[in-house]
Amino acid sequence: MTTPTAPSSARPGTSAPSLRHAPALTFEAVTKRYRGTAAPAVDCFGATLAAGHVTVLLGSSGCGKTTLLRMVNRMVDPTSGRILLDGEDIADRNPVTLRRSIGYVMQNAGLLPHRRVIDNITLVPRLDGVPRDTARQRAAELMDMLGLASTLAERYPHELSGGQAQRVGVARALASDPGILLMDEPFGAVDPLVRRELQRELWRIQSGLAKTIVFVTHDVDEALALGDDIILLGEGAQVAQRGTGSELLQTPADDFVVRFLGLDDDARARRLRQVADATDVCPGAGAHS
Numbered sequence: 001m002t003t004p005t006a007p008s009s010a011r012p013g014t015s016a017p018s019l020r021h022a023p024a025l026t027f028e029a030v031t032k033r034y035r036g037t038a039a040p041a042v043d044c045f046g047a048t049l050a051a052g053h054v055t056v057l058l059g060s061s062g063c064g065k066t067t068l069l070r071m072v073n074r075m076v077d078p079t080s081g082r083i084l085l086d087g088e089d090i091a092d093r094n095p096v097t098l099r100r101s102i103g104y105v106m107q108n109a110g111l112l113p114h115r116r117v118i119d120n121i122t123l124v125p126r127l128d129g130v131p132r133d134t135a136r137q138r139a140a141e142l143m144d145m146l147g148l149a150s151t152l153a154e155r156y157p158h159e160l161s162g163g164q165a166q167r168v169g170v171a172r173a174l175a176s177d178p179g180i181l182l183m184d185e186p187f188g189a190v191d192p193l194v195r196r197e198l199q200r201e202l203w204r205i206q207s208g209l210a211k212t213i214v215f216v217t218h219d220v221d222e223a224l225a226l227g228d229d230i231i232l233l234g235e236g237a238q239v240a241q242r243g244t245g246s247e248l249l250q251t252p253a254d255d256f257v258v259r260f261l262g263l264d265d266d267a268r269a270r271r272l273r274q275v276a277d278a279t280d281v282c283p284g285a286g287a288h289s
């Protein structure tokens with residue numbers, strides 16, 4: 001899903017063009033040790049994530065994926081190390097303004113239950129001082145882009161299906177046109193069909209918007225379907241292997257990678273290669289297309 005430059009005008013189906021610059025994201029020897037725990041949740045993680053690309057952090061439960069994401073928007077501070085956006089240390093940024101400039105999508109959408117869909121989507125732009133009508137206009141464009149009927153705007157979150165709620169969560173994250181989007185297992189709570197549909201939507205949207213996306217999942221198929229770049233993590237966010245889906249499948253670094261991807265099962269290995277091949281030719285997938 002490589003989309004190196006943002007388009008100058010919207011493509012069909014992506015009616016809200018991105019104006020905000022997508023930054024590169026660098027982790028320099030980042031360690032997080034939570035108080036009272038023996039082992040660090042993240043142990044000296046280093047990587048640069050390319051601007052305008054989708055980087056997938058793939059790994060088992062508890063390996064430190066969420067901790068890595070939450071350090072990017074300063075919901076969690078590193079014990080040591082630095083995190084840089086286009087070379088600028090985020091420790092020097094005001095945490096509130098930093099957070100508002102970064103889109104965040106959670107597993108259960110994280111919508112405010114007592115606010116209507118439209119107010120959930122316009123919340124951050126309104127806090128940033130965007131006039132009400134402008135914010136609502138952009139929200140309507142985003143809802144359209146995400147395949148949400150305009151009639152849903154006045155509903156409350158509990159009146160939505162799981163898939164609709166996740167779409168609203170993505171619209172809300174895009175509402176202030178952030179350059180960077182953090183997605184923490186965003187499609188993990190919906191059924192497999194809806195999940196695949198949401199993955200395709202994200203793919204299509206990203207081909208127009210070219211955000212820097214960090215996408216967390218423990219699902220190998222999802223990583224192969226979405227990642228320009230996949231970082232497979234072991235305990236303490238140790239990098240087991242990094243590469244494109246095809247690279248991981250063709251040249252797994254060691255037994256851990258083989259077992260995690262399931263390449264020791266011939267039928268599964270064949271199926272995963274098909275997923276990776278399909279990703280390479282899927283329309284709307286930027287450089288893959």
Ligand SMILES: Nc1ncnc2c1ncn2[C@@H]1O[C@H](COP(=O)(O)OP(=O)(O)OP(=O)(O)O)[C@@H](O)[C@H]1O
Binds near residue numbers: 037062065
């Ligand atoms: N606030 C906290 N206090 C103490 N330990 C924590 C805290 N948050 C996370 N941890 C621990 O840090 C480690 C990494 O957790 P993290 O949530 O980052 O992993 P994860 O890979 O995102 O897991 P999952 O896929 O289950 O969400 C785990 O051992 C977890 O128990």
